[in-house]
Amino acid sequence: MTALKMLLRDWRGGELGVLFAALVIAVTIVSGISAFTTRLQNSLEQESHRFLAADRVVSSSSAVSDSWGEYALSQGLQVANTLSFPSMVYAGDEDMVLASVKAVSDNYPLRGELLRSDQPFAAPQAIAHGPAAGTVWIDSRLFALLDIDVGAQLTIGEADFSVTAAIRSEPDQGSSFLGFGPRVLMNYTDIPATEVVQVGSRVEYRLLLAGDAGALETTVEWLEPRLENGERLLDVASSQQSIGSALQRAEQFLLLAGSLGVVLAAVAIALGARRFSERHYDYVAIMKSLGATSGRIARLYGSSLLILGAAATLLGSLLGWSMQSLFFVLFGDALPVTPASSGPRPYLMGMFTALVCLASFAWPPLRRLGKISPLRVLRRDMPGMAQRTVQDYLVGLGAIILLMLWYSRDVNLTLAVLAGLACSALVAAGAATLLLRGGRLAGMRAGSIWRLALAGLQRRGAANTLQVVIFSMAIMLLLILVLVRTSLIEEWQTQLPEGTPNHFLINISPEQVNPVREALNRKAVLSQPLYPMVRGRVTHINGEALGRSDDPEEGRRERETNLTWSDAVPPNNEIIAGSWWDADSAQPLVSLEEGIADSMKIKVGDTVTYTVGARELSVTVASIRRLDWGSMQPNFFMVFPPAVLQGYPATFMTSFYLGGEEKQFLNQFIREFPTVTVIEMDVVVQQVRAIVSQVSAAIELVLGVILLAGALVLIAGVQASVDARLLESAILRALGAPRKLILGSLVIEFGVLGLFAGSLATLAAELSVYILQTQALDMSYQPSPLLWFLGPLVGITLIGGLGVWNCRRVISSPPLTVLREL
Amino acid sequence: MIKTENLLKRVEVAGGQLEILKGIDLEIKASESVAIVGASGSGKSTLLGLMAGLDEATDGKVWIDGVDLQQLDEDERALLRAEKVGFVFQSFQLLPSLTALENVMLPLELAGHSDAESRAAGFLARVELGERVTHYPSQLSGGEQQRVAIARAFAAEPVILFADEPTGNLDTETGAHIIDLLFEINREQGTTLVLVTHESRLADRCDRRVRLHAGALVEAQA
Ligand SMILES: Nc1ncnc2c1ncn2[C@@H]1O[C@H](COP(=O)(O)OP(=O)(O)O)[C@@H](O)[C@H]1O
Ligand SMILES: [Mg+2]
Secondary structure (H helix, E strand, O other): OHHHHHHHHHHHOOOHHHHHHHHHHHHHHHHHHHHHHHHHHHHHHHHHHHOOOOOEEEOOOOOOHHHHHHHHHOOOOEEEEEEEEEEEOOOOOOOOEEEEEEEEEEEOOOOOOEEEEEOOOOOOOEEEEOOOOOOOEEHHHHHHOOOOOOOOOEEEEOOOEEEEEEEEEEEHHHHHHHOOOEEEEEEHHHHHHOOOOOOOOEEEEEEEEEEHHHHHHHHHHHHHHEEEEEEEEEEOOOHHHHHHHHHHHHHHHHHHHHHHHHHHHHHHHHHHHHHHHOHHHHHHHHHHOOOOOOOHHHHHHHHHHHHHHHHHHHHHHHHHHHHHHHHHHHHHOOOOOOOOOOOOOOHHHHHHHHHHHHHHHHHHHHHHHHOHHHHHHHHHHOOOOOOOOOOHHHHHHHHHHHHHHHHHHHHHHHHHHHOOOOOHHHHHHHHHHHHHHHHOOOOOOOOHHHHHHHHHHHHHHHHHHHHHHHHHHHHHHHHHHHHHHHHHHHHHHOOOOOOOEEEEEEEOHHHHHHHHHHHHHOOOOOEEEOOOEEEEEEEEEEEEEEEOOOHHHHHHHOOOEEEEEEEOOOOOOEEEEEEEOOOOOOOOOOEEHHHHHHHOOOOOOOEEEEOEEEEEEEEEEEEEEEOHHOOOOOOOOOOOOOOOOOOOOEEEEEOOOOOOOOOHHHHHHHHHOOEEEEOOHHHHHHHHHHHHHHHHHHHHHOOOOOHHHHHHHHHHHHHHHHHHHHHHHHHHHOOOOOOHHHHHHHHHHHHHHHHHHHHHHHHHHHHHHHHHHHHOOOOOOOOOOHHHHHHHHHHEEEEEHHHHOOOOOHHHHHHHHHHHOO | EEEEEEEEOOOOOOOOOEEEEEEEEEEEEEOOEEEEOOOOOOHHHHHHHHHHOOOOOOEEEEEEOOEEHHHHHHHHHHHHHHEEEEEEOEEEEEEOOOOOHHHHHHHHHHHHOHHHHHHHHHHHHOOOOHHHHOOOOOHHHHHHHHHHHHHHHHOOOEEEEEOOOOOOOOOHHHHHHOOOOOOOHHHHHEEEEEEOOOOOOHHOOOEEEEEEOOOEEEEEOO
């Protein structure tokens, strides 16, 4: 008898179903989810490079040496150049506007795409390169400001250009859009003809580099010592906070779901293997009586497991691959990133998971088959083998912890789930022991359905306790996932609700504040308050002057920032140190954002000196705030009491929501307020929303697979008791018990088990979700009253339904079996 | 008491149909004891199962105490069994999770007796197991288990007792003792006995024997 033949026979006999399905699900979950997250991660990395329009950028206030670009080319990198400068642009004789001009070489952008439209504010289209020589693309609002149409002539310095399109977005616009005028995009080769760029003009040259990691590293190492004052190397920008945080949460959730799925599958594997081994007692006894040695039996079952594992790995990898491919095929177009490949690692992980599961959950019961006494052939009532040992449980527990840690790479998350599992197992075992085994009722109580059922529950006390533990753990894990998923999706929806501000207005002069507010009110757009803004620069901290630095992170402090004033803590801000000032305070105080305080190493109580315009201002740090970067609300690094900034030149800013069909309002608004700068963020907000909804879909998909694993555990748990019930019911029916008595008691028995398991699971789920959300996922916890109703109900229906369904043979087959040897 | 008419049992097997019983006509009177003998595989258990209403015939009729089993559904047959029929099986078929006493109480509870426990204890004493009431089947020897089964079979005082090779799993001596008990209680209660066996020594103690060969009755003797 070869292992393969035995497996095929068992497969036909339906003995392998649960074991094999559980293995396949474990592999599917692990390979599918990790392929999915790896691809998403890889593509996000690419995506963040797009926000630089390159992988690395050298930024300089003077022209960068040509030799740098040549060196990069010699290393096999792609190279592009840009130059940004402010300049007056003219249309005809009267109309002129101060614009932010950017000249780009032909291969710009190296990463990401430009968006342009044929007409101002029309539907944007992606394009891989900038304007041709002699032409320019200009900001939509510039058409209104200059009162021109596509095809008109535009003059920059000494050169004339023809306007061929509206530029809607650039991949690298994020870093420095504040404080500039409307965009004019031109070709790099046209710069000399304009004659506007002179030595000493306020310009930014950029050398864009892209290519493979090794070449980038070599080039960066070569470049770094050659950088001079005013030259900086830019790495991946972290400007895409909204997308980043949404995706990070989703990833954590998927890893959590994956870990729980693997735990569930492991339990199902253990149960399936146990039943498999029990059904092989006689077979092994006969083989041994015919002369098979223990070693031979062990080899037979060991190789069966390996074959089973290999088949499950193949099928599971295939399913996992299809699952994530299906997702990217369905939603890939809507994602702002091109999904990168995941490599073979996820599938190796799947294989490893299958091996660990087999070795630590399936092998222990099968290994003991070798110890079965051949005497069983003669005396069938002989106990089959030694019971499972403490060792088995320890091995299983160790394997679960290992898999979860290895898979989620998150200690807190693992601990939270383990705490929940331990709690549910302990409480379930305790309560079940008390209720099911205390005061054993005498007899079968076959007289009434209820008494029969309750007596049955008690008689099978030990087995039932194990079942309740397993059922409640499975239900708990499922409840955890549903709870976390719900609050995650709710959180996203509240973060970027319908009507999230998607346009910003800056450079509003104090005299324009009221007219702008009226104009926005007239249109009835949802707008935020108008925030004052004063441009200022930090010069000293605690009296110590800030030196110039080459470190790009430190470079941040040398730049001008926007200061604002407020009586109250701005909405969505959280004070994490110090305290807010009293309204009407005129004390020289400031409140700083957490990140900037960290990077400048400033604490509450430090003195910070600013240059605002030509004046100096020294203030004491009163508090540190944490901002919600995901919210798309105006955020300020530095806030002062109103009286302190009184008298400094201020402009105002605000944000508001404008639907796509209302974009024409902008034309009218710009004509009315030509000096106000409009920043359109609707494309970005749209992208974030799209990502959130797609990732939500991914989460639902994964949840579905995990639910399958949970159902499998329940089925395996129920099946464990089916054989005993079959025999019992056959005898009862032969002795004259009507079917409805047996069916009724089955329903009640499983219903009670389900009620038990459901209630315990609810308790444990609340506990773990509390730990998870407060410790691991950094979310706020809210108790879910609905759960206390839902959990037990789910328990009753699921366990009751599955139990009766799996035992249906008990009442559907004739009781004749009692006359035959079972 | 029991009557069968042209009783036929066919089952579907891999190669087509297998006729296990080929038209059995048999009549057993009240209080009569009848032995069904025949080679292994001749259809004895199948016939017993049909007469007890444990399975449905492909064709033909069975009456128990004047009731046509074909007219009854599964549950009505169960009620009839609870009321009138007792069983002793070759492999005992005690419930492993119940004590000896509880196993004997089972048919009493199904029949709705309120004094199940004391009656069961009485019957256990009758089969000389008064000391073993709290023992589980796994703690009893084969002979003791079969005695519990006999106590269970007679506890509800059935009018018919079906016994399928009751000594098949026991050694000769224990088997003889079991058979003595069975016939003793049978005589006391005046039960109709249908006994399947392949031991002629056993069959000899019955009023009558019928022989099955390949699913058909081949001879009947007084
Ligand atoms: N459900 C079934 N399917 C196929 N063959 C059956 C079935 N039930 C009984 N048989 C066959 O019918 C024959 C009679 O069986 P049985 O009544 O148990 O014989 P006995 O009790 O006389 O040994 C045997 O050959 C047995 O294999
Ligand atoms: Mg037989």
